[in-house]
Amino acid sequence: xxxxxxxxxxxxxxxxxxxxxxxxxxxxxxx
Amino acid sequence: xxxxxxxxxxxxxxxxxxxxxxxxxxxxxxxxxxxxxxxxxxxxxxxxxxxxxxxxxxxxxxxxxxxxxxxxxxxxxxxxxxxxxxxxxxxxxxxxxxxxxxxxxxxxxxxxxxxxxxxxxxxxxxxxxxxxxxxxxxxxxxxxxxxxxxxxxxxxxxxxxxxxxxxxxxxxxxxxxxxxxxxxxxxxxxxxxxxxxxxxxxxxxxxxxxxxxxxxxxxxxxxxxxxxxxxxxxxxxxxxxxxxxxxxxxxxxxxxxxxxxxxxxxxxxxxxxxxxxxxxxxxxxxxxxxxxxxxxxxxxxxxxxxxxxxxxxxxxxxxxxxxxxxxxxxxxxxxxxxxxxxxxxxxxxxxxxxxxxxxxxxxxxxxxxxxxxxxxxxxxxxxxxxxxxxxxxxxxxxxxxxxxxxxxxxxxxxxxxxxxxxxxxxxxxxxxxxxxxxxxxxxxxxxx
Numbered sequence: 001x002x003x004x005x006x007x008x009x010x011x012x013x014x015x016x017x018x019x020x021x022x023x024x025x026x027x028x029x030x031x
Numbered sequence: 032x033x034x035x036x037x038x039x040x041x042x043x044x045x046x047x048x049x050x051x052x053x054x055x056x057x058x059x060x061x062x063x064x065x066x067x068x069x070x071x072x073x074x075x076x077x078x079x080x081x082x083x084x085x086x087x088x089x090x091x092x093x094x095x096x097x098x099x100x101x102x103x104x105x106x107x108x109x110x111x112x113x114x115x116x117x118x119x120x121x122x123x124x125x126x127x128x129x130x131x132x133x134x135x136x137x138x139x140x141x142x143x144x145x146x147x148x149x150x151x152x153x154x155x156x157x158x159x160x161x162x163x164x165x166x167x168x169x170x171x172x173x174x175x176x177x178x179x180x181x182x183x184x185x186x187x188x189x190x191x192x193x194x195x196x197x198x199x200x201x202x203x204x205x206x207x208x209x210x211x212x213x214x215x216x217x218x219x220x221x222x223x224x225x226x227x228x229x230x231x232x233x234x235x236x237x238x239x240x241x242x243x244x245x246x247x248x249x250x251x252x253x254x255x256x257x258x259x260x261x262x263x264x265x266x267x268x269x270x271x272x273x274x275x276x277x278x279x280x281x282x283x284x285x286x287x288x289x290x291x292x293x294x295x296x297x298x299x300x301x302x303x304x305x306x307x308x309x310x311x312x313x314x315x316x317x318x319x320x321x322x323x324x325x326x327x328x329x330x331x332x333x334x335x336x337x338x339x340x341x342x343x344x345x346x347x348x349x350x351x352x353x354x355x356x357x358x359x360x361x362x363x364x365x366x367x368x369x370x371x372x373x374x375x376x377x378x379x380x381x382x383x384x385x386x387x388x389x390x391x392x393x394x395x396x397x398x399x400x401x402x403x404x405x406x407x408x409x410x411x412x413x414x415x416x417x418x419x420x421x422x423x424x425x426x427x428x429x430x431x432x433x434x435x436x437x438x439x440x441x442x443x444x445x446x447x448x449x450x451x452x453x454x455x456x457x458x459x460x461x462x463x464x465x466x467x468x469x470x471x472x473x474x475x476x477x478x479x
Contacts, residue, residue, distance in 0.1 A: 009187040019240035
């Protein structure tokens with residue numbers, strides 16, 4: 001796997017997973 | 032992939048937030064909400080949004096039926112030992128898709144008959160975590176296959192040269208709208224039953240990002256597995272591109288069984304894959320059925336009668352898609368694109384009220400973070416309208432340039448003409464029915 005693809009994968013997964021985890025954390029906190 | 036991610040922020044999330052705020056404010060379905068927020072002359076807009084979702088549901092139940100059939104075929108009919116292309120051809124040309132289409136509708140109606148909390152919420156509490164778990168298992172198996180990493184190279188290639196292709200933009204927008212449900216009115220319908228203190232931005236973010244994570248996991252399951260199959264042959268990339276060009280249907284129902292037949296414990300992993308697909312399909316299908324049912328409840332029908340009516344109508348109007356792949360593809364193209372117009376109608380609703388007023392009066396008061404501010408006004412006033420006009424304009428121009436003789440043919444399977452023709456019929460019918468729709472919705476609103 002190329003470094004470019006690996007970094008791009010980390011970026012895309014990072015944004016999506018990060019957004020999802022943060023939303024879940026806020027929902028949990030608001031309860 | 033970058034464009035797809037961009038549309039999460041500039042299309043899916045704002046529209047989901049708008050939908051949820053509307054549903055929480057009016058506590059009515061799509062048609063009733065447009066009538067009461069925009070005025071008597073705009074019920075047809077809500078009806079069009081509902082129709083697009085209904086038209087998608089008619090063929091979506093067919094796909095759900097295929098997933099159920101393939102799950103059973105994997106477990107009980109030894110699907111992996113058969114030729115997948117022959118199996119698909121025999122299945123799709125028989126009466127069986129009709130039977131499984133009926134079965135999918137019957138199960139969906141049974142769940143929503145149990146009610147929103149008892150049926151839909153409980154079913155989704157089981158479906159969604161199971162879907163993620165099954166996807167993670169399938170994903171790990173796929174990337175651990177020999178030669179699979181080349182699939183990740185292909186999938187996450189930061190290739191910016193495709194930014195000039197309108198097809199890539201249209202597919203990215205359609206995918207973002209399709210998978211998150213933005214512009215369908217589903218979020219609006221759910222918001223009717225939501226808690227007063229629920230923050231629309233937070234719910235929209237959880238749904239949007241969660242959906243994107245699931246989509247990424249699905250892509251990381253499928254594409255590396257296809258690369259692994261061709262890994263030790265010449266022209267791997269060209270062969271994979273040929274498979275991908277067959278579309279989602281060819282990839283899912285003929286290629287996935289072929290791929291899983293090559294790996295140890297293939298039957299178990301294929302069963303997991305189709306079970307995950309069934310869960311994903313049902314989690315959306317029950318929301319779609321609830322949206323349509325809610326409109327009939329708003330117009331005065333009892334829940335039991337409304338569900339029976341919606342189920343029967345979906346069965347009858349889904350029959351052409353169950354029996355003809357050409358019809359299925361046409362409907363998928365026309366109403367997938369129809370979501371752009373549905374999203375535009377939600378945008379027009381906010382523009383008519385005024386973005387600032389919408390934020391202050393329609394959006395519920397919420398504490399904490401993720402509260403839309405002036406950025407929301409800018410997005411609604413400028414970014415979303417420009418986006419819609421640019422996408423439509425670019426699409427029409429590109430279609431005309433590529434096929435000047437046939438681009439407006441209304442009877443072609445995937446032309447601009449067939450899309451405009453079917454949109455126009457739906458819009459004219461609902462414009463003519465506007466008074467009737469308004470009367471029905473007002474009667475219900477007065478009762479409440």
